Amino acid sequence: MPFELTQDFIDQIKQAISDGNDEFVKNRMEELLPQDIASVMYELDIEESKYIFTHFDKKLRADIISELDESYRVEFLEHFTPDEIAQYITLLDSDDAADILSEQENQEEIIEILEDQNEEKAKDIKDLLHYDYDTAGGLMQKELIRANLNWTIEKCVEEMRIQAKKVGKIYSVYVVDNNEKLLGRVSVKKMLLSDDGTRISDIYDPDVISVDAFMPATEVADLMKKYDLVAVPVVNNQGKLIGRITIDDVVDVITEKAEMDMQAMSGLSAQVEEEDSVWDLTKARLPWLMIGMCGGILGAQFLGLFENFISLIPAMAFFIPLITATGGNVGIQSSSLIVQSLARDPSFDEFSLYRLGKGFLVAFINAIAIAGLVLIVNMILGESLKLTFVVSIALFSVVILASLMGTVTPLILNRFGINPAVASGPFITTMNDLLGLAVYFLVAYTLFKI
């Protein structure tokens, strides 16, 4: 049932555009949803996109613009006048309108045009522009249905008929007093099933969960996820109802947070994707590579202290990759378990003895297993007995230390307000490489010199 984009379809559309076959373009595209039209447009060049765009009515054009990726949209809208952009924006929900407007360089100009066309909408959008994108205010829309406590269902439905054109999806009617203070909600289901004469005050649910406009977006997401909400009302610090957040925007927040964590873990310093320019990709990749490089050079300097030692027992060098890789792997495992706990409950950043103790126990078992196995394997392979012991003792210590580092680092980063997922990336690996080398050579030095 859902649309699937094929190369064939793109070729047909491209052909039709170059032939000027308007009929074909119109027929094939009209049955698509805005999201699908957007994905077709990504495969065309800007001129072709503009051409098919002209075949749709204004509301559909507005919806398509709202569905485009930010970077594509900015480029696409450069081909339209402020007047045209204002016409599309006015047809969108206030949150989508504010998002698009915030990307435009000629913001002021567009707002002025909007103010002439639709004063109320312009005011709503201007209000929303004040909030950071990563707060409740940045996610909310102004469109919602509000009912006074003293209304009847009939009066409420009447009012809804007036307001409904402006509001996309309705999940709840929010109940306010004469001062616009949020008192509760009535579900649309309840309204539909109640008699027309029923008073809102008799059926409303006063236990409504609301959020403050400055609550971080990720907290709003956690809240809506926990309580299975499809919409949540937003209030200002006097408790007045100023907007609502719908679940579709929150789903985007959840996805974005997961992508950010993944990028932090993989050593990308900025949010990039494969489609970005070579330059953006390089800028995102180089910083952590540089830090890893500094770690590697420091490691080389450290090993330089043991030059004679390595020259005498070159087999010492054979196990350097084993030691550093094990430290890296253990550290990332530990840190990502902590990152996951923090993601589920960010307040749970206790350095508890229980947590450290349990981490230690798991590390201890892993350390015994790894060090023991390597001991056996090295004895079978006929390495020198002394070296075999050095490697296994070092491995044991590295597993314990890397595990401790992996546990503590994300907790510290979290305390300082840095995304703890960074600790699961090159940072932990670099630190553990150095730690591992230090432990290995100190153990060797102690054992061989006695």
Next chain:
Amino acid sequence: MPFELTQDFIDQIKQAISDGNDEFVKNRMEELLPQDIASVMYELDIEESKYIFTHFDKKLRADIISELDESYRVEFLEHFTPDEIAQYITLLDSDDAADILSEQENQEEIIEILEDQNEEKAKDIKDLLHYDYDTAGGLMQKELIRANLNWTIEKCVEEMRIQAKKVGKIYSVYVVDNNEKLLGRVSVKKMLLSDDGTRISDIYDPDVISVDAFMPATEVADLMKKYDLVAVPVVNNQGKLIGRITIDDVVDVITEKAEMDMQAMSGLSAQVEEEDSVWDLTKARLPWLMIGMCGGILGAQFLGLFENFISLIPAMAFFIPLITATGGNVGIQSSSLIVQSLARDPSFDEFSLYRLGKGFLVAFINAIAIAGLVLIVNMILGESLKLTFVVSIALFSVVILASLMGTVTPLILNRFGINPAVASGPFITTMNDLLGLAVYFLVAYTLFKI
């Protein structure tokens, strides 16, 4: 406004339980939502949990059970008879009921009791038990409002009054023909705003997106996310309406998928969390550590071939950590970009020349930067000129090769139906360690021997 669990609150509740202060327990707990009561219960022992549980009415008890974590729930329900469990299950939506039932050992017994109490519900739940948890069928619930094409709004509202008790949230009314075939939907908003005499056939929207019962859960999630849906109807292969999936369940799928990717990247072979037992955590961590260990031992064997070489030029060993770490970091960056693209659009697994070419270009720039910088630093630090060149040439080659590996591996894994995120973990690192060592010593061997 939302509840925040404090140690103080837990202490008070524990004290009240041991004092048998029922009044206090009831007053403090009753105002909480099921999700919050569940989080309080995690902090109590089972006996205390059972005690506070008895203070709630049956519907709330059922909701609490449905909100508990699976592992806690299994343990908790061991303290209840099949008869009691059946009583709670019958009060829940069919999807939650089926989830709970599927965890119970005495499933058959509970179903028999359910069949006596509520035949229709029992049938719905039994139907749902047939579907895998990671398909549309495993996410859907049987509860939904269906309306015949020929009904009027009035008739529909009348039917809804009868059905509404059974259905939690209503977003849409699904329109079917006389054979239960899905024809379209009517939003609750539209029903509320239309006159009672209006026919469903005049106002319904035939362009409804539906899913097949066997569609993978992650595809359902992508679909609902893309089209901003809060509910989607599920049809069987004859197009008959058999259930619906609501957004709250899909949000859980999205979160779980992100957690799975993160765990795959961090070298955990099973889905674990910090709270799991030491044994479970060890089982999840050891397999990848073992594979890393095998890689390390292979690396040691390889380096063993160059024993005399290292003994002669011990400085060769100094740069082993730099080479392996850089390879690892580059590989993970490349693979996670591909994993991200695949997560957004799983069908986009083309080995296109453009993709490889662009990846190569980025790698080339990074390689020049890293190798060049290390060249300069090593010259400043006064390393031998020959070694300096060997290290930089090796670094250059390693960045290019690791980038290629990181690009190709996830694409191959995806083709074989393996979670490509595995490629961003210890697998890529281990492979790149070996590759890096090979390149480094081959370059050195070639340059020093000539």
